[in-house]
Amino acid sequence: xxxxxxxxxxxxxxxxxxxxxxxxxxxxxxxxxxxxxxxxxxxxxxxxxxxxxxxxxxxxxxxxxxxxxxxxxxxxxxxxxxxxxxxxxxxxxxxxxxxxxxxxxxxxxxxxxxxxxxxxxxxxxxxxxxxxxxxxxxxxxxxxxxxxxxxxxxxxxxxxxxxxxxxxxxxxxxxxxxxxxxxxxxxxxxxxxxxxxxxxxxxxxxxxxxxxxxxxxxxxxxxxxxxxxxxxxxxxxxxxxxxxxxxxxxxxxxxxxxxxxxxxxxxxxxxxxxxxxxxxxxxxxxxxxxxxxxxxxxxxxxxxxxxxxxxxxxxxxxxxxxxxxxxxxxxxxxxxxxxxxxxxxxxxxxxxxxxxxxxxxxxxxxxxxxxxxxxxxxxxxxxxxxxxxxxxxxxxxxxxxxxxxxxxxxxxxxxxxxxxxxxxxxxxxxxxxxxxxxxxxxxxxxxxxxxxxxxxxxxxxxxxxxxxxxxxxxxxxxxxxxxxxxxxxxxxxxxxxxxxxxxxxxxxxxxxxxxxxxxxxxxxxxxxxxxxxxxxxxxxxxxxxxxxxxxxxxxxxxxxxxxxxxxxxxxxxxxxxxxxxxxxxxxxxxxxxxxxxxxxxxxxxxxxxxxxxxxxxxxxxxxxxxxxxxxxxxxxxxxxxxxxxxxxxxxxxxxxxxxxxxxxxxxxxxxxxxxxxxxxxxxxxxxxxxxxxxxxxxxxxxxxxxxxxxxxxxxxxxxxxxxxxxxxxxxxxxxxxxxxxxxxxxxxxxxxxxxxxxxxxxxxxxxxxxxxxxxxxxxxxxxxxxxxxxxxxxxxxxx
Numbered sequence: 136x137x138x139x140x141x142x143x144x145x146x147x148x149x150x151x152x153x154x155x156x157x158x159x160x161x162x163x164x165x166x167x168x169x170x171x172x173x174x175x176x177x178x179x180x181x182x183x184x185x186x187x188x189x190x191x192x193x194x195x196x197x198x199x200x201x202x203x204x205x206x207x208x209x210x211x212x213x214x215x216x217x218x219x220x221x222x223x224x225x226x227x228x229x230x231x232x233x234x235x236x237x238x239x240x241x242x243x244x245x246x247x248x249x250x251x252x253x254x255x256x257x258x259x260x261x262x263x264x265x266x267x268x269x270x271x272x273x274x275x276x277x278x279x280x281x282x283x284x285x286x287x288x289x290x291x292x293x294x295x296x297x298x299x300x301x302x303x304x305x306x307x308x309x310x311x312x313x314x315x316x317x318x319x320x321x322x323x324x325x326x327x328x329x330x331x332x333x334x335x336x337x338x339x340x341x342x343x344x345x346x347x348x349x350x351x352x353x354x355x356x357x358x359x360x361x362x363x364x365x366x367x368x369x370x371x372x373x374x375x376x377x378x379x380x381x382x383x384x385x386x387x388x389x390x391x392x393x394x395x396x397x398x399x400x401x402x403x404x405x406x407x408x409x410x411x412x413x414x415x416x417x418x419x420x421x422x423x424x425x426x427x428x429x430x431x432x433x434x435x436x437x438x439x440x441x442x443x444x445x446x447x448x449x450x451x452x453x454x455x456x457x458x459x460x461x462x463x464x465x466x467x468x469x470x471x472x473x474x475x476x477x478x479x480x481x482x483x484x485x486x487x488x489x490x491x492x493x494x495x496x497x498x499x500x501x502x503x504x505x506x507x508x509x510x511x512x513x514x515x516x517x518x519x520x521x522x523x524x525x526x527x528x529x530x531x532x533x534x535x536x537x538x539x540x541x542x543x544x545x546x547x548x549x550x551x552x553x554x555x556x557x558x559x560x561x562x563x564x565x566x567x568x569x570x571x572x573x574x575x576x577x578x579x580x581x582x583x584x585x586x587x588x589x590x591x592x593x594x595x596x597x598x599x600x601x602x603x604x605x606x607x608x609x610x611x612x613x614x615x616x617x618x619x620x621x622x623x624x625x626x627x628x629x630x631x632x633x634x635x636x637x638x639x640x641x642x643x644x645x646x647x648x649x650x651x652x653x654x655x656x657x658x659x660x661x662x663x664x665x666x667x668x669x670x671x672x673x674x675x676x677x678x679x680x681x682x683x684x685x686x687x688x689x690x691x692x693x694x695x696x697x698x699x700x701x702x703x704x705x706x707x708x709x710x711x712x713x714x715x716x717x718x719x720x721x722x723x724x725x726x727x728x729x730x731x732x733x734x735x736x737x738x739x740x741x742x743x744x745x746x747x748x749x750x751x752x753x754x755x756x757x758x759x760x761x762x763x764x765x766x767x768x769x770x771x772x773x774x775x776x777x778x779x780x781x782x783x784x785x786x787x788x789x790x791x792x793x794x795x796x797x798x799x800x801x802x803x804x805x806x807x808x809x810x811x812x813x814x815x816x817x818x819x820x821x822x823x824x825x826x827x828x829x830x831x832x833x834x835x836x837x838x839x840x841x842x843x844x845x846x847x848x849x850x851x852x853x854x855x856x857x858x859x860x861x862x863x864x865x866x867x868x869x870x871x872x873x874x875x876x877x878x879x880x881x882x883x884x885x886x887x888x889x890x891x892x893x894x895x896x897x898x899x900x901x902x903x904x905x906x907x908x909x910x911x912x913x914x915x916x917x918x919x920x921x922x923x924x925x926x927x928x929x930x931x932x933x934x
Contacts, residue, residue: 184196184197184206184298186200186204186206186300187264187300187320187322188204188261188264188300188301188302188318188320189202189204189302189304189306189309189318190598190608191522191534191536191596191598192534192598195598198703198705198711199606199630200630200640201606201607201608201628201629201630201640201641201642202302202303202304202306202628202640202642202699202701203302203303203304203640203699203701203713203715203766203768204300204301204302204303205227205228205299205300205301205303205768206298206299206300207223207224207227207228207298207299207300207301208298209293209296209297209298211223211227212224212227212293212296212299213293214226214227214844214846214874214876215846215874215876215889215891216335216337216346216889216890216891216925216926216927217891218293218335218346218348218368218370218372219288219289220288220289220291220292220293220296220321221233221246221248221288221289223293224248224288224299224301224319225248225918226831226846226848226874228250228301228785229766229767229768229785229786229787229829229830229831230250230251230303230764230766230787230789230829231248231249231250231301232248232249232250232252232279232825232826232829232918233246233248233249233918234246234278234279234915234916234917234918234920235391235915235917235920235921235922236276236277236278236279236915236916237389237390237391237392237426237427237915238389238426238427238428238429238911238915239274239276239277239278239915240275240276240426240428240451240574240575241272241274241451241453241485241487242272242274242275242276242278243392243424243426243427243451243453244272244392244394244422244424244426244451244453244455244485245270245272245287245289245453245455245485246278246289247274247278247279247280247283247285248280248285248288249279249280249316249825250301250303250316250317250319251303251316251317251717251719251762251764251787251789252762252764252789252790252791252825253315253316253719253721253762253791254280254282254283254285254316254724255274255279255280255283255285256269256280256283256284256285256313256648256651257313257315257316257648257693257695257721258285258286258313258314258315258316258317258318258319259306259310259311259312259313259314259317259318259319260285260286260288260318260319260320260321261310261318261319261320261321262291262320262321262323262416262418262459262461263320263321263322263323263402263416263461264320265461265477265479265516265518266310266311266479266514266516266542267286267321267459267481268286268459268481268482268483268512268513268514269284269285269286269287269483269512269514269651269653270284270285270286270287270290270455270457270483270485270512271284271483271484271485271509271510271511271512271546271653272284272485272510272653273510273651273653273654273657275659275674275727277816277915278915278916279820279824279825279916281726281727281817281820282654282725282726282727282754284512284651284653284654287455287457287483288319289422290398290418290420290422290455290457290483291321291398291400291418291420292350292366292367292368292398292399292400292418292420293350293368294331294333294350294351294352294366294367294368295323295324295352295364295366295398295400295402295418296321296322296323296324297322297323297324297325298322299319299320299321299322300318300319300320300322301317301318301319301320302317302318302319302320303316303317303699303715303717303766304317304318304642304644304697304699304717305317305626305642305644305645305646305695305697305719306318306626306644306646307612307624307626307644307645307646307647307695308594308596308610308611308612308624308625308626308644308645308646309594309596309610309612309626311540311592311612311614311624312614312647312648312649312692313648313649314646315646315647315648315693315695315697315719315721316719323364323366323400323402323416324352324354324364324366324402325354325362325364325402325403325404326354326362326364327354327355327356327357327361327362327363327364328354328355328356329353329354329933329934330351330352330353330354330933330934331350331351331352331353331931331932331933331934332349332350332351332931332932333349333350333351333929333930333931333932334347334348334349334929334930334931335347335348335349335350335370335927335928335929336927336928336929337925337926337927337928338925338926338927339375339922339923339924339925339926340895340923340924340925340926341375341377341922341923343373343374343375343376343390344372344373344374344375344390344391344922344925345371345372345373346370346371346372346373346927347370347371348368348369348370348371349368349369349370350366350367350368350369351366351367351368352364352365352366352367353365357403357405358405360405360406360407361403361404361405361406362403362404363401363402363403364401364402364403365399365400365401366399366400366401367397367398367399367400368397368398369396369397369398370395370396370397371394371395371396372391372393372394372395372396373393374388374390374391374392374393374425374427375390375391375922376388376389376390377389377390377912377913377921377922377923378390378910378911379909379910379911379912380910381909381910385910386430386432386446386448387427387429387430387448387910387911388427388448389427389910389911389913390921390922391920391922392424392425392426392427393424393425393426394422394423394424394425395422395423396420396421396422396423397420397421398418398419398420398421399418399419399420400416400417400418400419401415401416401417401418402415402416403415403416410466410467410468411464411465411466412464412465412466413462413463413464414461414462414463414464414465415460415461415462415463416460416461417458417459417460417461418457418458418459419456419457419458419459420455420456420457420458421454421455421456421457422453422454422455422457423452423453423454424452424453424454424455425450425451425452425490426450426451426453427448427449427450427451428448428449428450428451428573428574428575429449429574430446430447430448431443431446431447431448431449431573432446433445433446434564436495436563436564436565436567436569437495437563437569437573438493438495439493439495439498439499439501441499442493442499442501442503443493447491447492447493447573448491449489449490449491449492449572449573449574449575450489450490450491450492450574451487451488451489451490451574451575452487452488452489452490453485453486453487453488454485454486454488455483455484455485456483456484457482457483457484458481458482459479459480459481459482460479460480461477461478461479461480462477462478463475463476463477463478463518464476464477470523471523471524472521472522472523473521473522473523474519474520474521475518475519475520475521476518476519476520477516477517477518478515478516478517479514479515479516479517479518480513480514480515480516481512481513481514482511482512482513482514483511483512484509484510484511485509485510485511486506486508486509487506487507487508487509487551487575487577487578488504488505488506488507489504489505489506489507489555489572489573489574489575489577490503490504491503491504492504492505492572492573492574493572493573494554494555494557494559494570494571494572494573495561495563495568495569495570495573496557496558496559496560496561496562496568496569496570496571497554497557497559497561498559498561501554501559502554505551505552505554505555505572505577506551506552506555506577507551507552507555507556507572507575507576507577507578508548508549508550508551508555508577508578508582508583509548509549510546510547510548510549510653510657511545511546511547511548511549512544512545512546512547512652512653513544513545514542514543514544514545515542515543515544516540516541516542516543517540517541517542518538518539518540519538519539519540520536520537520538521536521537521538522534522535522536523535523536529599529601530600530601530602530603531599531600531601532599533597533598533599534596534597534598534599535595535596535597536594536595536596536597536598537593537594537595537596538593538594539591539592539593539594540591540592540594541589541590541591542589542590542591542592543587543588543589544587544588544589544590544652545585545586545587545652546585546586546587546651546652546653546656546657547583547584547585547586548578548582548583548584548656548657548658549578549583550577550578550579550580550582550583551572551577551578551579552577553580554572555571555572555576555577556570556571556572556576556577556578556579556661557570557571558570558571570661571661576659576661578659579660581660582658582659582660584656584658586652586655586656587652588616588617588618588652589616589617590614590615590616590617590649591614591615592612592613592614592615593612593613594610594611594612594613595610595611595612596608596609596610596611597609597610603632604631604632604633605629605630605631605632606629606630607627607628607629607630608626608627608628608629609625609626609627609628610625610626611623611624611625611626612624612625614647616649616692618650618655619649619650619689619690619691619692620691622647622692622694623645624644624645624646624647625644625645626642626643626644626645627642627643627644628640628641628642628643629641629642635705636704636705636706637702637703637704637705638702638703639700639701639702639703640699640700640701640702640703640715641698641699641700641701642697642698642699643697643698644696644697645694645695645696645697646694646695646696646697647692647693647694647695648692648693648695648725649692650690650691650692650693650725650754654677654690654725654754655676655677655678655690655754656676656677657674657676658673658674658675658676658679659673659674660672660673660674660675660751661673670732670737670747670748670749670750672730672732672748672749672750672751673751673752674727674751674752674753675687675751675752675753676753677689677690677753677754677755679753680745681740681745681748681750681751682751682753683802684739684740684743684745684802685731685736685750685751685753685802685803685806686755686799686800686801686802686803686812687753687755688755688756688800690725690754690755690756691723691756692723693721693722693723693724693725693756694721694722694723695719695720695721695722696719696720697717697718697719697720698717698718698719699715699716699717699718700715700716701713701714701715701716702714702715709771709772709773710769710770710771710772711768711769711770711771712767712768712769713766713767713768713769714765714766714767715765715766715767716763716764716765717762717763717764717765717766718761718762718763719761719762719763720759720760720761720762720794721759721760721761721762722759723756723759724756724757724758724759724760724821725754725755725756725757726754726755726757726758726813726817726821727752727753727754727817728752728753728754728755728757728812728813729752729811729812729813729814729817730750730751730752731750731751731752731803731807731810731812732749732750732751733750733807733809733810735806735807735810736749736750736806736807736810737749737750739806739807755797755812756797757796757797757812757813758793758794758795758796758797758813758821759793759794759795760791760792760793760794760821761791761792761794762789762790762791762792763789763790764787764788764789764790765786765787765788766785766786766787767784767785767786767787768783768784768785768786769782769783769784769785770782770783770784777838778836778837778838778839779835779836779837779838780834780835780836780837781834781835781836782832782833782834782835783831783832783833783834784830784831784832784833785829785830785831785833786828786829786830786831787828787829788827788828789825789827789828790827791821791822792822793818793821793822796813797812799812814858815856815857815858815859815861816855816856816857816858818856819854819855819856819864820916823853823854823855823856823866824853824854824855824916825853825916825918826850826851826852826853826869826918827851827852827853828849828851829848829849829850829851829918830848830849830851831846831847831848831849832846832847833845833846833847834846840879840880840881841877841878841879841880842877842878842880843875843876843877843878844874844875844876844877844878844889845873845874845875845876846873846874847871847872847873847874848871848872848873848874848919849869849870849871850869850870850871850872850917850918850919851869852866852867852868852869853866853867853916853918854866854867855867855914855916863902865899865901865902865914867898867899867914867916867917868899870896870897870898870919871894871896872891872892872894872896872919873892873893873894874889874890874891874892874893875889875890875893876888876889876890877889883932883933883934884930884931884932885929885930885931885932885933886928886929886930887927887928887929887930887931888926888927888928889926889927889928889929890924890925890926890927891924891925891927892919892923892924892925893924893926894924895923895924896919896923897913897921897923898913898914898917898919898921899914900912900913901913901914
């Protein structure tokens with residue numbers, strides 16, 4: 136299939152739909168009485184906040200939870216200069232890691248986040264308690280989360296969020312697949328009144344990375360019995376570049392990509408009668424991302440001097456389109472049984488256009504841009520949930536919950552235009568033939584395909600306050616998948632309050648993560664020349680005959696066992712401390728193997744019916760891991776003569792060890808006894824690639840018309856292991872960053888001046904190695920990036 140590629144990429148300030156909705160939202164700002172809005176939910180005491188994540192008891196609060204849970208308010212999300220949800224969460228949660236990889240193909244556009252050092256796809260994301268679909272991208276390059284396809288948190292507009300509840304505990308028995316490290320539940324704004332508009336502008340101190348954004352939200356009544364809340368945001372981000380000169384000239388671009396984005400969302404409900412409520416919510420977002428590959432110098436055999444006399448920097452232009460919608464009804468019977476029936480739709484499409492490039496094998500007539508293909512995922516979910524409090528004559532009722540879920544998933548891979556992967560036969564200056572678009576060869580027609588599966592599940596859950604001091608819960612879930620079979624998960628939880636000020640809580644659970652369709656069926660094969668001979672090498676589907684010949688097997692679910700023990704302290708009404716230790720064991724973790732391309736592998740494939748196949752890599756249930764750590768959260772608030780002052784302290788320590796690496800399959804061992812499926816670099820990503828600890832101390836002071844915010848964060852050390860030489864391993868030392876902001880409140884207006892990483896901290900520079908890559912000084916696994924200080928201004932109006 137051939138798709139036209141735009142000749143010129145024009146900056147998009149706001150998607151038209153976002154701009155229209157922002158205009159509509161802004162109108163009420165001056166039409167409504169500013170003194171009338173109700174109290175924002177964020178002003179409620181955090182401990183008394185009723186939670187909806189990790190429990191089906193209707194009035195459970197943060198303080199009463201048997202598992203650790205964090206409440207992140209809109210104020211916390213907007214307290215820094217970022218416009219990305221994942222970045223904001225990483226700054227508010229010590230256990231969340233969100234690095235900023237560069238030159239990693241599509242991962243530049245859709246960056247993964249980690250909770251407690253585990254894989255990005257071992258975290259379940261909900262929106263209003265409903266499962267969120269994942270991104271279509273699968274991370275294949277050298278970044279944290281390699282091999283995963285997690286949820287794209289940045290597709291959800293911050294302007295739409297009432298709060299984020301983060302359950303730091305295994306919850307597969309309650310929610311199903313993926314909830315190994317925890318659950319992130321994004322609760323959307325849903326009031327029928329009030330709203331806000333805001334404008335933000337910022338830039339890095341290095342003089343690049345300019346950002347601007349408009350956002351807004353507003354609530355409306357739908358007659359006497361309904362309400363609707365709308366939100367939108369859109370903006371632009373210029374690229375950053377921290378590459379250094381090579382041979383006196385800066386040719387490379389190394390940093391954040393250029394991004395144009397827009398998103399809209401809605402959340403509404405209507406109750407025609409007291410016992411029945413119809414509800415719906417959803418969102419649409421579009422993100423247009425231009426990222427960079429490695430510069431090809433003028434004399435590089437991959438270049439054609441008649442096209443690029445001075446060399447060229449190939450670029451990947453990704454467009455991510457994301458949409459979701461949930462419709463449902465809630466009701467309650469005369470006997471008190473609550474019923475929730477819903478349909479959930481989610482879809483993500485990620486396209487690849489390659490610009491400022493060429494196909495060397497086509498010679499001087501090569502085009503300089505190509506459509507390289509696209510990936511799509513679709514999710515359909517039907518849920519039927521019941522909950523009923525039953526009074527047995529005990530001190531408190533017992534809450535019974537049960538339900539069923541059906542889920543259908545689809546994954547599609549679309550081929551690029553033929554010239555994006557064609558072998559034109561024209562040799563390069565070194566005599567080799569180098570086919571395919573430089574930086575990203577297109578998906579072939581043989582790679583393309585449509586794949587699907589379905590699953591159903593049944594669950595039951597019981598929670599009870601057995602006494603004034605002791606509460607407990609038990610949950611079980613059965614799931615059946617059409618591809619890999621059945622699995623059962625269970626969970627026990629308990630909390631005992633010794634006094635009003637001291638409580639102990641604990642959980643024990645089993646869980647799982649189903650192999651994603653991307654891990655099973657993504658395929659990308661390109662022609663590589665080895666000693667002048669062309670071979671097909673790439674990422675194979677697990678059912679590709681060549682992969683099977685090298686030991687590939689059908690993927691099975693990852694299985695986990697999770698234990699947590701926590702201490703809850705509330706010495707006073709203004710001081711709250713939680714200390715939670717955890718132990719998470721994951722068996723059969725799915726990883727992407729190393730490239731298996733040895734001479735022995737090539738000779739075997741050529742002699743056994745796979746002509747032209749030179750080897751490759753595939754996904755496999757490769758390792759068992761153990762993760763242990765502790766989370767500490769403490770908050771203290773004071774009422775002072777000069778205003779209100781609060782401190783929040785957060786600390787996470789996490790250590791992951793590999794307990795077992797699966798031996799090479801007999802087929803592979805017979806072909807090449809020295810073959811390595813899981814190498815040192817991947818082992819390092821799992822065990823040392825994320826900071827082993829993270830600490831922050833945040834202070835907020837409200838005095839008169841002013842608010843001041845300061846957050847100091849210490850990111851612990853992390854290590855990169857070299858593929859073959861331990862002498863080239865490098866440990867990057869711990870670093871401190873400081874974020875500051877000052878806000879002036881004038882009636883309903885807020886004016887903010889702030890800076891992130893105001894001390895202009897950078898990670899350690901990478902070791903100098905042989906070759907030309909010395910001009911890329913920083914490691915992309917840095918947990919706070921490598922862009923330096925960022926300053927911003929913001930103006931907002933609330934009603």
